[in-house]
Amino acid sequence: MSSVREIRADFDRVSMVVYQAYPDAIADVAVRQQKFGPPFSVGRMTWIKPSFLWLMHRSNWGRKSGQERTLAVRIRRSGWEAALGEGVLTGYEPKAHGTPEAWRQAFERASVHVQWDPERTVRGAGLPHDSIQVGLGRGIIQRFVEDWVVSITDLTPLVQKLRKHLDEGHADQATRLLPREAVYPVPVELVRRLGM
Incomplete structure (x- = not known):
């Protein structure tokens, strides 16, 4: 485990930005409708990441x-925090879960x-601090699509410029053009659950 876990994000009082990478077919619909629709699938887990550079590394x-x-x-911060409140870490950690068995059961049931x-x-x-990514499962993804999304912006031209x-x-x-991110205030009741 690296030294520090913190959520860094572009956020305001009510909303925050998460980044995702998609093929043209999904991105075109999402940007045009300002909402995810087919071929985006609500039947499989989708991962959201508040760190732009982590997504750049991944894609x-x-x-x-x-x-x-x-x-x-x-997305709405209320939605993000609801997701974190249902989240289970992808690996066992004694402080967060108690026993490996308790973690296994929680992980199998988890929608996040x-x-x-x-x-x-x-x-x-x-870097010496960790970045969070959150996988939204079938139980919650419809809420993400219907209730949480405020707007969808295509950053592909920016990514191409940065890459150049x-x-x-x-x-x-490139660094000067990066989206701004600050440390996100995690509700105190979620700190242990998230292994922070």
């Missing part, structure tokens, strides 16, 4: 097949999975 700056488009999905991974620099190197700066060796220019 290889939009170069991975099926992850060419980067969407900034602004929570995973921590090292945050990334603009060049993809691991990086390819040309201008990491400093």
